[in-house]
Amino acid sequence: MRGFRSGSGILADLNPMTAFSMTQPESSTERRSEEVPLPGPNVLRGWLRDMMLIREFEVRSMQAYQNRLAGGFLHVYNGQEAVAVGSIATLRPDDPIITAYRNHGHALARGMAPRVGMAELFGRIGGCAKGKGGSMHFFDAEHHMYGGHGIVGSQVPLGAGLAFATKYRDEVMDGGQSNHVTLCFMGDGATNQGAVHEAMNLASVLDLPVIFIVENNFYSMGTAIKRGTAAGGCLTDRACGYDMDATVIEGMDVLDVYRGMKPLVDHCRTSSRPSFVEMRCYRFKGHSMSDPRKYRTHEEEEQWEMRDPIELLAAHLVDQDQLTGEAFKQFGKEIREEIREAVKWAEASPPTPMDELYRDVYTDKWGLYTGTSVPEFLKRRSSDREDDNA
Amino acid sequence: MRELAFRDALREAMSEEMRRDERVFLIGEEVAQYNGAYKVSKGMLEEFGARRVIDTPVSESGFAGLSIGAAMMGLRPIVEFMSWSFSLVAADPILNNAAKMLYMSGGQFGCPIVFRGNDGAGGQLGSTHSWCVESLYANVPGLKIIIPSTPYTAKGLLTQAIRDDNPVFCLENERMLALTGEVPEESYTLPIGKAELIRSGNDCTIVSFGRPLYFCLEAAEELAREGIECEIIDGRSITPLDIDTIAASVCRTNYCVVVDQSWSFASVGSEVAAEVHRVCFDDLDNYVYRVHSDDVPAPYAKGLEQEMLPNARKICEAVRSVTYNA
Numbered sequence: 001m002r003g004f005r006s007g008s009g010i011l012a013d014l015n016p017m018t019a020f021s022m023t024q025p026e027s028s029t030e031r032r033s034e035e036v037p038l039p040g041p042n043v044l045r046g047w048l049r050d051m052m053l054i055r056e057f058e059v060r061s062m063q064a065y066q067n068r069l070a071g072g073f074l075h076v077y078n079g080q081e082a083v084a085v086g087s088i089a090t091l092r093p094d095d096p097i098i099t100a101y102r103n104h105g106h107a108l109a110r111g112m113a114p115r116v117g118m119a120e121l122f123g124r125i126g127g128c129a130k131g132k133g134g135s136m137h138f139f140d141a142e143h144h145m146y147g148g149h150g151i152v153g154s155q156v157p158l159g160a161g162l163a164f165a166t167k168y169r170d171e172v173m174d175g176g177q178s179n180h181v182t183l184c185f186m187g188d189g190a191t192n193q194g195a196v197h198e199a200m201n202l203a204s205v206l207d208l209p210v211i212f213i214v215e216n217n218f219y220s221m222g223t224a225i226k227r228g229t230a231a232g233g234c235l236t237d238r239a240c241g242y243d244m245d246a247t248v249i250e251g252m253d254v255l256d257v258y259r260g261m262k263p264l265v266d267h268c269r270t271s272s273r274p275s276f277v278e279m280r281c282y283r284f285k286g287h288s289m290s291d292p293r294k295y296r297t298h299e300e301e302e303q304w305e306m307r308d309p310i311e312l313l314a315a316h317l318v319d320q321d322q323l324t325g326e327a328f329k330q331f332g333k334e335i336r337e338e339i340r341e342a343v344k345w346a347e348a349s350p351p352t353p354m355d356e357l358y359r360d361v362y363t364d365k366w367g368l369y370t371g372t373s374v375p376e377f378l379k380r381r382s383s384d385r386e387d388d389n390a
Numbered sequence: 391m392r393e394l395a396f397r398d399a400l401r402e403a404m405s406e407e408m409r410r411d412e413r414v415f416l417i418g419e420e421v422a423q424y425n426g427a428y429k430v431s432k433g434m435l436e437e438f439g440a441r442r443v444i445d446t447p448v449s450e451s452g453f454a455g456l457s458i459g460a461a462m463m464g465l466r467p468i469v470e471f472m473s474w475s476f477s478l479v480a481a482d483p484i485l486n487n488a489a490k491m492l493y494m495s496g497g498q499f500g501c502p503i504v505f506r507g508n509d510g511a512g513g514q515l516g517s518t519h520s521w522c523v524e525s526l527y528a529n530v531p532g533l534k535i536i537i538p539s540t541p542y543t544a545k546g547l548l549t550q551a552i553r554d555d556n557p558v559f560c561l562e563n564e565r566m567l568a569l570t571g572e573v574p575e576e577s578y579t580l581p582i583g584k585a586e587l588i589r590s591g592n593d594c595t596i597v598s599f600g601r602p603l604y605f606c607l608e609a610a611e612e613l614a615r616e617g618i619e620c621e622i623i624d625g626r627s628i629t630p631l632d633i634d635t636i637a638a639s640v641c642r643t644n645y646c647v648v649v650d651q652s653w654s655f656a657s658v659g660s661e662v663a664a665e666v667h668r669v670c671f672d673d674l675d676n677y678v679y680r681v682h683s684d685d686v687p688a689p690y691a692k693g694l695e696q697e698m699l700p701n702a703r704k705i706c707e708a709v710r711s712v713t714y715n716a
C-alpha cells in the first residue's frame with residue numbers, strides 16, 4: 001500500500017493559523033481512517049494516560065527548571081504528545097526509536113520511568129544517563145530509545161544506522177527477513193540540515209526499514225517555517241526526491257496519528273523500504289525556557305490550544321462512552337501523584353558522584369579512566385542477562 | 391568611561407564596521423528577526439535591513455560555505471554560530487575552504503571573513519553543546535583565533551577581525567555576555583597577536599585565554615594572601631600567539647602556569663608550554679604547569695561540570711605546586 005505521492009501540492013502556502021482547515025479535507029490519513037481499526041478502549045485510555053503523564057512531567061520539569069533543580073536547556077513537548085504516543089503505539093517493543101533534544105515525550109511514551117527522566121534533569125546518579133546527558137540527551141537501552149540528540153539533524157543519519165543494523169541482524173546474522181522498524185523523529189527545522197538529506201538518500205538506496213517523522217510544529221526556534229524552509233508548505237516533496245512514500249498526518253489527534261502510522265509501520269516491516277511522514281503539530285510553549293515567543297500571535301496559540309491532544313482524545317472517549325468525567329479526573333489525580341513521586345524520588349537520588357567524571361569515557365580502564373558501568377535503573381536487567389549467559 | 395555589556399560591545403564593533411564598510415554583513419541563525427539567540431545582534435536588523443542582517447535556516451554547512459563564497463568575491467561576512475559547538479557541522483567549509491583558499495589559489499582568492507559565537511562549557515548543556523574549539527582549530531594553519539575576555543577587548547579585537555583580510559574565528563562565551571566593563575564610545579582596534587599584562591607580580595606567571603581569566607584573578611587574590619604574587623597575562627589571541635609578551639614575563643618570574651579551558655592533549659596549553667620551554671629554558675625554575683578541562687566529554691550534572699572545568703582551586707594548586715621550590 002502506498003501513501004500519497006508527494007508533489008500533489010496540497011498546501012502551497014503554509015500559515016500555521018490556517019493549517020488545520022487546510023489539512024483536514026485532503027489529508028491522506030482522512031482517507032485511510034476507515035480502513036485502520038483502532039485498538040480497544042483500554043488501550044485508548046492508556047494513550048490518554050500516557051499523554052497526560054508526559055504533560056504533567058513537562059509541567060514539573062518547567063517548575064524544576066525555574067527552581068534551578070534542573071539546568072542547561074529545557075525543551076518541553078507540551079502540545080506534541082499525540083505524535084510520540086500515537087506513533088510509538090504502532091511499534092513492537094523491540095523496534096528502535098531516535099529523536100532530537102525535545103525528547104522527554106518520546107522517552108516516556110516508550111516506557112521510561114518518569115522518575116528516571118526526572119533524575120536526569122536534576123543531574124542525579126539515578127537518571128537515565130546517570131546525570132551525564134541532561135534534558136536534551138535522554139537514553140534508554142531497555143526501551144530501545146537511542147537518544148535524545150542535541151545537534152539539530154544529527155540523529156537522522158543515526159536513525160538510518162539503527163535501521164541498517166536491525167536489517168543486518170535480521171537478514172545476515174539471523175538468516176531471516178528484515179522485520180524491525182525504526183522511527184526517526186526530527187523537527188521541521190532539522191529538514192534543512194545536509195545530514196538529513198544524506199540519510200534519506202542512503203536509506204532509500206540501501207532499502208532501510210526506517211520511517212522519518214518530521215514533527216512540523218511550524219517553527220524552528222523563532223523562524224517560522226515559511227521563512228526558513230523552501231517549499232515548507234509541502235515537506236513531503238523532499239521525500240519524492242529520494243523515491244520514498246510520503247504522508248501528511250494531523251499530529252494533534254492521537255487517533256489520526258495511530259491510523260496514519262499503523263499501515264506505514266506494517267508496510268515498512270515487510271517491505272524494508274523507508275518512508276517519510278510529516279506530522280502537523282504545535283508546541284504550546286516556547287522553544288526553550290528563555291523564549292518570549294514574540295514571533296507568533298496569541299490568536300494562533302489559542303487556536304492550536306483548542307486542538308489540545310489530551311482534550312481531543314478525552315472528548316472522543318467520552319463521546320464513545322468509553323470514559324466518564326469522573327474517570328478522567330481520577331486519571332489526572334493519579335498522574336499528578338505519580339509525577340510527584342517521581343520528583344521526590346529524583347530529589348532523593350544522590351547528585352552524580354565525582355567518580356563518574358572518568359567513567360564511561362572508554363569501555364576499558366587506563367590512565368584515569370575507570371571503564372564503564374550500566375546505569376542503576378538497568379542494573380537488574382543486566383544481571384539477568386549475565387544469568388542468561390551462564 | 392562608559393560601561394558596556396560584553397554582548398553590546400560585540401554588537402557595537404559589528405555595527406560600526408557595517409556603517410563604515412558596505413561589504414560587511416551579518417548572517418546566521420536567528421540573528422535578524424529574533425535579535426540573536428543571545429541578543430548580540432539586537433536592533434541590527436532594524437538599522438541595516440534584511441539584506442545585510444540575514445536569518446538562515448539551521449544549515450551551518452550551507453551558510454558557512456555560502457559566506458566563504460561571498461568572501462572570495464570580496465565581501466566581508468560576519469558569520470554567527472549560535473554556538474561554536476554547531477560549527478562542527480560546518481567543519482569542511484570553515485577548515486578546508488576558509489583557511490586554505492588563499493594558499494590553494496596561489497594567492498588569488500582571499501577569504502576576509504569572521505566566524506563568531508559562543509565557545510566553552512559552563513551552562514550544563516551536555517557534551518554536544520559544550521565544545522571548547524580553540525585547540526581543535528588552532529591546529530589548522532590559515533586562520534586566526536581571537537578569544538576576548540572583557541567587553542573592551544571584545545570590541546577592539548572584533549573590530550580588528552572584521553578589518554583583517556584573513557579568516558578570523560572569534561571565540562566568545564555565553565557565560566560572559568552579560569559581563570560589563572569600560573568600553574570607549576569611539577571605534578578602535580586592538581592588534582590580533584598581542585597579549586596583555588593584566589596583573590603584575592614577581593612570583594609566577596599565569597597565562598590565560600578567554601573566560602578562565604576570571605578564575606586566574608580569583609586565584610591570584612587567594613595566593614596573594616599566602617604571599618605568592620602572580621603575574622597574569624591575557625593571551626587575547628591564540629593564533630598568532632604572542633610568545634614574546636609571555637616569555638618576557640616568565641623570564642622575570644621564572645615560573646609559569648598556563649590555563650586553557652580546552653582539553654589538555656595537543657592543546658593551546660601544551661603549545662604555550664612547549665614555546666615557553668623553548669624560549670625561557672634557562673630562566674625556568676620548574677617545568678610549565680597546565681590547567682585544563684579534564685580529558686572527558688562535558689557532563690551535564692552541575693557538580694561534575696564544575697569539577698571538570700578550570701577553576702580557581704585548580705589554578706591555586708598548580709601555582710603552589712610549580713613554585714614549591716621557590
Ligand SMILES: Cc1ncc(C[n+]2csc(CCOP(=O)(O)OP(=O)(O)O)c2C)c(N)n1
Pocket residue numbers: 102150151152186187188189190191217219220221287419448450472476479
Ligand atoms: C547544528 C545545530 N545548530 C543549531 C542548534 C540550535 N538549535 C536548537 S533547536 C533549533 C531549532 C530546531 O527546530 P526544529 O527542528 O523545528 O525542532 P523543534 O525545536 O521545533 O522541535 C536550533 C536552531 C543546534 N542545536 N544544533
Ligand SMILES: [Mg+2]
Pocket residue numbers: 187188189215216217218219220221
Ligand atoms: Mg519545529
